Amino acid sequence: MIASLRLRAAVVSIVLLAVFLGAWHLATRSTGTAANMSPEYAKLMGMTATQGKSAMPGPLDVGAKLWEHLRRPFYDNGPNDKGLGIQLAFSLGRVMLGYLIAVAIAIPLGFLIGMSPLMSKALDPFIQILKPISPLAWMPLALYTIKDSSLSAIFVIFICSVWPMLINTAFGVASVRKEWINVARTLEVGNFRRAFTVILPAAAPTILTGMRISIGIAWLVIVAAEMLVGGTGIGYFVWNEWNNLSITNVIIAILLIGLVGMVLDQILARVSRLVTFPE
Amino acid sequence: MSIFDDPFDADSRVNAGCICGQHRSPAEHEHAMSALRCEPVVESQEKRYENVVASAVLRAVFPEATTRRAFLKTVGAATALAAVSQFFPLKTATEAFAEAGTPEKKDLKVGFIPITCATPIIMAAPLGFYAKAGLNVEVVKTAGWAVIRDKTINKEYDAAHMLAPMPIAISLGLGAQPIPFTVPAIENINGQGIVLSMKHKDKRDPKDWKGLKFAIPFDYSMHNYLLRYYLAEHGIDPDTDVQLRSVPPPEMVANLRADNIDGFLAPDNICQRAIYDGVGFLHILSKEIWDGHPCCSFAASREFITSAPNSFAALTRAIVDATAYASKAENRKQIAEAIAPANYINAPVTVLEQVLTGTYADGLGGVKTDPKRVDFDPFPWQSFAVWMLTQMKRWGQIKGDVDYKAVAEQIYLATDTRKVMIEMGLTPPKDSYKSFSVMGKSFDPTKPDDYVASFKIKKAS
Incomplete structure (x- = not known):
């Protein structure tokens, strides 16, 4: 019965995709009505103007272009034109660096905050104010103070992805069941051992949820940051193609950003299943 | 005027027949x-x-x-x-x-914005002008004017493509902390245009433009000053009668298509791109406002010049050389092809060719020819800087008194560039100031204050 549900879901998914692609194709077909213009003039004009071609590319255009990109993902034509594979690698590298710094800071700090109700109350207003700030708002400040654009991008990822982890870790640590801590206390377990053998495993699922939210945010932020800073990365690719008003390439980049984001999320979902325990 | 005075020419007269002594007649x-x-x-x-x-x-x-x-x-x-x-x-x-001198630093990074104004900076890489000057230059595409400013200030770039008024604004500390910047060479002259949305096809008289929204690339840009000047000459107060928005060039075409703006005064390949995509038409070329106006500049910080004078001189030589090459009409097609790929401007070759060769579609069904649509002339006239300062003053970007001459001479390195050009065997102009006329009104660089006072529409400061 479960298998058949899956099957049915897959069929519905495919039908939805087909309907979407079909509608897209129909909506972006060229009207075919060539405007009345001299051939000399038409030669100087783009397809949208001469053949009534929609400014939005159809699914076939996108497919063809995607194939072109997939065939050679790692070409390097100089500092401003690299293959999609290289651009994604640059973005992933930046995200990982910023994210790992955030993990290294948020988890120990969250632990301390969670164990001390006083600190948790005292720091709460700061965290609440800093949490909702958009990455683009940090960017000028980072560029101005750090004076290095690639470090600024990493800083922005760090600052945006640190908060969910911090809050979740603190929350997870604070809400470990009192009985377990009391048991540890009766058994005269030391502070350090209590933190690692009782609190950490109990709080792990919440911490991982925070990490999962954070990786999503980090991946969101990288595109915005790279569009601004430029140079390399998938965000730069989007900006560069937008510059050329090449919507086809922008759509391809959107697809890839979604795919990579999904993969990152799934990896953390797997890990969080590993540390979850039945009660 | 010949490039260099040929001493092997026995026929040339000893005392040439003109006032300045530079010309034969x-x-x-x-x-x-x-x-x-x-x-x-x-x-x-x-x-x-x-x-x-x-x-x-x-x-x-x-x-x-x-x-x-x-x-x-x-x-x-x-x-x-x-x-x-x-x-x-x-x-x-x-x-x-x-x-000349061996460059102190051979590997340089130069930032640029992907528009045809940057042609000499960009083409110097694929066509080997940097290599000829003994430099290994990486030209890096940058997202916007504020970013290029910050990256150059942060020394990520050794030199950069900037709008001609930007080094002045940076040196004066307008919109950034004051850091002495210099302009060894002007990139391009002319090459901009006013593009209007197709729906304003019949609204060609600027007097009817009240309430429209226009985009300009940056506050400290010739585009801003030229558009304001043009509007004001037609009795439209740019601060109260219309809305001027600072929009990055690539977003301009998208915004024009989406009807968020009614038009823009933008750098080229963006103007032609809007026409190419059937979104807008060319109202006028910026050349019709001021023929020979500067637009973008090649800028470096004063610190770079003092710390690496030979690299700077080599860089200036490469740019002057590239500019000279670009100023020849017969080279333009080759240049258009060299700078079109994704690594550089990333635009259709047809669009770049129309801009550079000056044979272009105007968006209304006509093909026009104007070989001077965009032109390249590296000499950093200090009078250009004085004019920009008068406009900064006129529109309230600078408050208080301005020492026009001192600022212009600090930033626009006419003297140094002249030296480099003479060393290269070119004949640069002897003066650093020239007067010119903008929409028929002549500008005297020696009387900037009178010039500012002469405008009826301005922001009172």
Whole structure:
């Protein structure tokens, strides 16, 4: 019965995709009505103007272009034109660096905050104010103070992805069941051992949820940051193609950003299943 | 005006027949004054250097112009050259001269914004002008004017493509902390345009433009000043009657299509791109507001010049050379192809060709030809800087008194560039100031305050 549900879901998914692609194709077909213009003039004009071609590319255009990109993902034509594979690698590298710094800071700090109700109350207003700030708002400040654009991008990822982890870790640590801590206390377990053998495993699922939210945010932020800073990365690719008003390439980049984001999320979902325990 | 005064030409008169002494006849002087520009490279660089060195030697041997001419007349130029090279190692001297100082730093990064204004900066990479100057330059595409400013200030770039007023704004601390910046070369002259949305096809008189929304690339840009000037001359107050928005060039076409703006005064390939995509039409070229106006500049911080003077000189040489090459009409097609790929401007070749060759579709069904639509002339006239300062003052970007001349001379390095150009065998203009007219109103760089006061529409400060 479960298998058949899956099957049915897959069929519905495919039908939805087909309907979407079909509608897209129909909506972006060229009207075919060539405007009345001299051939000399038409030669100087783009397809949208001469053949009534929609400014939005159809699914076939996108497919063809995607194939072109997939065939050679790692070409390097100089500092401003690299293959999609290289651009994604640059973005992933930046995200990982910023994210790992955030993990290294948020988890120990969250632990301390969670164990001390006083600190948790005292720091709460700061965290609440800093949490909702958009990455683009940090960017000028980072560029101005750090004076290095690639470090600024990493800083922005760090600052945006640190908060969910911090809050979740603190929350997870604070809400470990009192009985377990009391048991540890009766058994005269030391502070350090209590933190690692009782609190950490109990709080792990919440911490991982925070990490999962954070990786999503980090991946969101990288595109915005790279569009601004430029140079390399998938965000730069989007900006560069937008510059050329090449919507086809922008759509391809959107697809890839979604795919990579999904993969990152799934990896953390797997890990969080590993540390979850039945009660 | 010839590129260099050829001392082997026995026919040239000793005291040339014009007031400045640079030209052979008053007519030629007039012609040169009206164009006032250095002419492009005629021969290969080596040949030119050889000539420069040879002339220097010849002049040293015969300091008197009359005796020199007499000598040339009797023996002929070729024999004279051969004779000179007999007792002077011309070849070695030429090589030593061409090398100038070894650059302190060979690997340089230069930032640019992907528009045709950056043509000399960009093309110098694929066409080898940087390599010829002994440099290994990486040209890096940058997302916007504020980012290019910050990256250059942060020394991520050694030099950069900036809007001509930006180095002035940075040096004065407008919109950033004050850091001394310089302009060794102007990138391009002309090459901008006012594009209107298709729906305003019949609204060609600027007097009807009240309430429209226009986009400009940056507050400290010639585009801003030219559009304000144009509107104000037609009785529209740019601060109260219309809305001016600072929008990055690539977003302009998208915004025009989405009807968020009614038009823009933008750098080219963006104007032509809007036409190419059938979104807008060309109202006027910026050339019709001020023929020969500067637009973008090649900028470097004062610190870079002092810490690496030879690299800076080599860079200036490469840019001047590239600019000279770009100013020749017959090279434009090749340039359009060289700078179109994704690594550089990333635009259709047809669009770039229309901009650079000056044969373009106007968006209304006509094909127009104007070879001077965009042009390239590196000389950083200090009067340009004075004009920009008057407009900054006029629109309230600068408050209080301005020492126009001092600021212009600090930032626009006419003297240094002149030296580099003379070393390269070009004949740069002797003056650093010239007067010009903007929409028929003449500008006298010696009386900037009167100029500002003469405008009816301005922001009171």
